[in-house]
Amino acid sequence: MSSTKLSRPTSTSSSLMQEVVNALPGGYPESIQPPTSNQQSLSQAVYSRRSEYTKPKNIKIKVGTWNAAAYKGAEKDIAWFVDGKGIAEGLTDLTVEDESESQDDAASQDRSSLDDREGVEDQEARYKKKKSTLPKNDPGLLPGGEDIGLYLLGLQEIVDVNSAAEALRPYTDPSVGQKWKSEMEAHLPRGYKFVAEQQLIGMLLLIYASPDVAADIKSVSTTSVGTGLMGYMGNKGAVTARIVLGETTRLVFVNAHLAAGTDKGAVERRNWDYGQVMSRTKFEPISDSMGLSQNIGEGIDDADFAFFVGDLNYRLEGIPGEDVRRLLMLHTRNEYDLSKKQGKKVDKEIARNQASIERRRENRTSTDSGVSQVSTVRSREDDDVQDEDIDAEEALDAVDDPASLHTTLSSLLPHDELHQQQKARKAFQGWQEGPITFLPTYKYDAGSVGVFDSSEKRRAPSWCDRILWRTRRDMLSYESTIAEEEESKRKDEEMKNNGMDEAAKDEEMLYDYDPDEDADESGSYDEYDDAPPGIVITKEGFADEISLEAYVAHQRVLSSDHKPLDAIFSFKYDAVVPELKSKIHQEVARELDRAENEGRPNVTVVVDRPHSNEEGTSDDDPLKFEGVWFGEVRYAMHKHRSLTVANTGQVPATVYFIDRPVGPGQHPGTSPSWVSMKIDDGIGKLSSDLSKRTLEPGQAFNVELELRILDVSLARQFNEGIKSMEDILVLRVENGRDHFIPLRGTWLESSLGHSISKLIRIPEGGIRKLQRQRPDSSKSTASAGSAIDDETPVKWSAPRELFRLTEVIEELTIRVTAEWGMLHDPFTQPPPWERFAGWPFVPQSWTCEDDKERHDRLADIVEALDTDVSFDSVFPSDISHIEKLELLAEFFIMFLSAMDQGIVTKDIWTQLDAGLIKQEKSKLAQSAEEQRTWAQEILSSAPSHSISFILITSMLDRIISETITAITHNHPALLAKSPPPATFLVTIPQNLRKKNWAKDGKEAWRQGVGRALASTLYGAMIRGGEEEGQKDKEKAAGRERKIRFLELFLL
Known part of the structure; x- marks a missing residue:
């Protein structure tokens, strides 16, 4: 039977991870919002096609709990859980629901073989520790073996938790748990898979699944919470597991051992333990088949189906223990042959409890409790009828029979603390439990089927061991009820605050209701509005079903003072087929991508x-x-x-x-x-x-x-x-x-x-x-570093580029000054060296003013220099010699300015500058020749730099001579003026012009050209001299010294 599908999804799978923005070509920027359209998200679209990649599955889940009380060899009795053995059919109203016809036939055969099952007396007589205590030839009354798809077993006290050594042990001893695992695996059918285990001192949780179900299990996470000593020790608390079944359903299994005791505060402590387990349990984040993971882990409340089992230690409240023991043993005595030793022991205990009751009655001055009176009456009635044979057709129905087990249990259950706490909403809110049709599971004499505690303590029987479950629907329903009550309470308070008259009007309005006028217009939708009864909508939006088939104690297990308890559930769920889901996911992604791209700018x-x-x-x-x-x-x-x-x-x-x-x-x-x-x-x-x-x-x-x-x-x-x-x-x-x-x-x-x-x-x-x-x-397509390094051998005394540049500039200067008069009228077209001091290195004197053309020619010069070809070969054929010269001069300054460390390095200039300052302060006049000799000695400390310096100054000196000679030849009258005219000196900044000029006109003109060249080139040739924090006056004095230093070699 497939699980029911709802028409409207209520929740979807985990949202897709956000795209990484701007990390790779083709990424989408962070600010972009999804297109505003009616398209579903990817997860919603995939979910809408869930019928194509899920298949319904029906399985049985067996949930068991047992407090082994640290008895040695108790694991030998594991067949009670796996095979359904050890049930005393006379002490429980056992019915297994939803069985098929074939199962009914098998059950009938099993029941027919009960006649061959070992009797209670023989079973108890051979009770020995470390041996199986189950009755021989027991066919088992519950489904087991391969009929069960998922086994969930919770054990308590597999070690002695009252031992200080165990309670304070800093680690959990796995050897005891391994014994239980080994016995469990030995009894399970071949091929069953281990799913999970978790141990906390005496608590052990084991989960096994059939091969088919195991393939559907993902995202297994286990954890534990200690609530014992100091609120955190592991002698009390819970071990918990979470599994995701079929990628659709979250199952949580809690195996708990809550606080013991019958004193006044014990119940509150048990409630506190429960609250701690619920709030502190956190599982690892869930990852689905698409590789998407939650950001944070979930808790028990996030489960679609949760099972809470264990020794919860809730007792029977407000009723004497002797009454309960006697009342219940009147039923267990029916399992014994009263003529034998074990039967006589039961009668003896009944009489012992009756004597205690009589003494209590005699000592009391007040009237007996109702329960005591009932028990006394019941005991007398039982004594009268115990030996009578009652025809089956004349027997009363168990519900109506005052002497039946059903009636006895019904009279005791109102005193059950767990039910009381649930009703008071102090613990286990929203959880449900199957009908209790079996005897209390605690406390028995070990080795007996039905003898309750005969020790001096004579503890009162109680249903300490329980199996509860809660669906997501149960939890939401409870939360909705609480919210409605709080809202109702809030409205009541408002009505009271508004006064009695207003309250009366509001009360009248409550009864004046017109569905057409007053119906809720909010359009709110609840996920269970369309769901049939029994359907549970999982957190992923799938519809599952669960129903209880059996809830029973195994009375004939003798190896503990607790009787084990198990429940069988029929469970229907949708299981995702990963291959089909992946295929659907790809199809949906392509379709959404296509639709999105059509509406997205491209x-x-x-x-x-x-x-x-x-x-x-x-x-x-x-x-x-x-x-x-x-x-x-x-x-x-x-x-x-x-x-x-x-x-x-x-x-x-x-x-x-x-x-x-x-x-x-x-x-x-x-x-x-x-x-x-x-x-x-x-x-x-x-x-x-x-x-x-x-x-x-x-x-x-x-x-x-x-x-x-x-x-x-x-x-x-x-x-x-x-x-x-x-x-x-x-x-x-x-x-x-x-x-x-x-x-x-x-x-x-x-x-x-x-x-x-x-x-x-x-x-x-x-x-x-x-x-x-x-x-x-x-x-390398970009750059791989310089081709030159310190290991490259030295080839020249000075850079070959300087040799080539100084040589070509000298040659072109001589040629241009010589041919000007042949190509131009010197009177109507005066040459640039007559109009601008510092030609051809000053920008004001250049004849080509087209920046693009100049940049193209500079590129040609660099290429000629770097490839060691002649400069003429890279210039256009129609370019004039003067343009070539000016372009080379511009590049020459650029070349020197870009040169790392310059011609005169910072260290060398520091020495030269100190000497020049000293000379200024000494007031001792030195000849130009003496100064040059002194400077050359300092420059010679770096031979390559010294030679380069001489190459440049020699070229500059030659240019000065050629330009003065050309002026003398063409316009000798110009040289008669001293100093030269301001228009000629316009290339020299005003603050760098000489103040003392030679009286001779020709010498003054030479000084003007030299000053212009020195003021143009000093920055390109000399490094250092200007420090951070210097005053403007100091900087100006430093610049003047650099210019005068160059002038030493030009005049």
């Missing part, structure tokens, strides 16, 4: 492909690279790429570039510092505005990417491998997925930014040749 980004001649030298195939490939990139080189962003979806798409994720040292923003972005909206004009744009379906725009590295410090970082020419752009699509667009290029190392100590190691052929010779050069 943008396609197309990257233009590079030309084959720009592919570079790396092993990467740029045609396979799915990002923007810039190819080989060198200093000042211009590169252009473009992207096309198109709306290929069915709804408008709002897009914009967002700040990309950056690491330490990376430039923040939408793009790296070496790339600039502009957008072409199709109107023929590029815009730097990267704000949001909305594209209708079919619309598109282009993104233009420009790459030109002019920052020398950035080039140095690429040279050294500090920065990588690899980055990303992030295009955000609102309510859609982000697009991550990789950027990549191959950096070609430049001599720019290197120190003299590295430059002198570059061989003939340039740094580019050295880079390509490096073994790993073809494996």
Whole structure:
């Protein structure tokens, strides 16, 4: 019979994990909300198709409990639980419900074989500890073996919990529990699987399942709670297990041993123990077949079906123990042959209890209790009829028979503390128990079937051992009842506070009810509104059923002072077939994904492909690279790429570039510092505005990417491998997925930014040749560090790049000054060296003012220097010599400025500056030659730097001579003026101009050119001198000393 399906789901599986945002290309941003549509969530959609991946199952669950009282060998009697043996049918009203016809036949056969079962007297006579005490030839009256799908057994006192050694032991001894496991597994049918165990000192929980059921069990979790000494020791408390059956149903099994005692506070302590077990029990989070896990674990109240068993120790209250013992043994005596020893012992105990009752009656001055009177009357009646044969047809029904066991038990149950506490809502609220049709399970003489405690203590019989269960429906119903009562109480208080008149009006309104007018309009829905009686809606939203078939004590188990107790439940549940659920999950996910994508903006980004001649030298195939490939990139080189962003979806798409994720040292923003972005909206004009744009379906725009590295410090970082020419752009699509667009290029190392100590190691052929010779050069598409290191051998006394640059600048200066008069009219077109001091190194004198053209030519110069080719070969054929000279002069200053440590290092300048200051303070005049000699001695401490310094100053001196000679030749009258005119000195900052000029005009002009060159180049050549915290006056004096130092070698 399949379990009932409800038309409306009430709860779903665990929610899916949130997506990781911005971690991988194609991720969805955190701010995006799910589309507002009527689509179900994935879990709801999968649940709605549950009939396709679940199958109904019907099983029997056997739940047992037994306090073994630490008797040795009690485990030998485990067949009472597995095989249903040891039941005294005369002492219980046993009926097993819902049996099939075949089961009825089998039961009939079993009952017919009861005649062969060992008698009580023989059974008790052979009672020995460490031996099985079950009656021989007992066929078993309860279903067992393979009829049971799930065995749940709770044991108490498998060790002596009253022993200080056991109670205070810092660990649980597993050897005793192992004995019980071994006996259990020896009696179970072949193939049954161990599911779980949990032990806490004397409490042991064992769970076994049939092979078919075991395959459905997941998320097994066990735990324990101690409530004994100091509220935490394990001599009392509970061991608990949680299993998930078929991925649909949570089952919890609690095996408890609560506080003992009959004193006034014992009941409250038992209630406290129960509360502690319920509140402190926590299980591990549940993981389902899809790998999704809860954030926190659940407790007992989260179970769909919970079983609470054990020695709960609730007693019979308000009734004398002698009365109860005598009353019950009048029934147990029927199990004995009264002519034999064991039967006589029962009669003796009955008489002993009767004598005690008579003495109590004689000593009392007040009237006897009702129960005592009833017991006395009952005893006399029993004495009268015990020997009479009553025809079965004339016997009264047990319910109506005042002498029946049923009537006796019914008279005792109102005194049961557990029922009283449930009624008072102090413990076990919402839990239910089967009909008690068996004798109290405590306390008996070990080795006897029906002799209650005959020791000096003569403890009163009680139903200490119990099996209760609670469904999720029971719990919700109880909580609903409590809420309704609290609401009713609140309304009553409001009515009282409003006064009697108002209360009366409200009372009248209660009876003035019109269903059409006053019906609840809230539309609230309860998950059980549509559920048939007996249906339990699980937390996962499935409909299961449970029913009790049997609840009985095993009176003929003799190896403890407690009688074991078990219950059999018929259980119907839906079991998930993992393979089918996975298939349905995939189908639903694809369908939802398709539907979601249709309603979600969809943008396609197309990257233009590079030309084959720009592919570079790396092993990467740029045609396979799915990002923007810039190819080989060198200093000042211009590169252009473009992207096309198109709306290929069915709804408008709002897009914009967002700040990309950056690491330490990376430039923040939408793009790296070496790339600039502009957008072409199709109107023929590029815009730097990267704000949001909305594209209708079919619309598109282009993104233009420009790459030109002019920052020398950035080039140095690429040279050294500090920065990588690899980055990303992030295009955000609102309510859609982000697009991550990789950027990549191959950096070609430049001599720019290197120190003299590295430059002198570059061989003939340039740094580019050295880079390509490096073994790993073809494996890097971004940057792999400099091709030069300290192990590279020294090739030159000074950088070859300086030799080449100074040589070509000198040659071009001579050529330009010589040919100006041939190409121009010097009177109408005066040359730049006559108009600007410091030509060709000062920007004011340059004839080419187009920045883009200048940057392209600078890129050519760098390439010629790095590849060791002639400068003429990289210049366009139509460029003039003066333009070549000015471009080389500009690059020369750039080259010196970028040079690591400079020409005059910080350490060398510190010595030179100290000497110059000393000379100023001494007021001792030294000739220029003496000063140069002194300076060269200091510079010679770094030979390569000294030679480089002489190369540069020699070139500058030659330029001064050539320009003065050219002025003398073309306009000698100009040289007659001293100082030179302010228009000529405009290239020199006002605060750096000389104050004392030579009287000779020609010498004054030479001083002007020298001052202009020195003030232009001192910063590029000399490092150090300006410290943090210096005053402006000190900084100005330091700059003046640097300029005068250079002038020593120019004049």
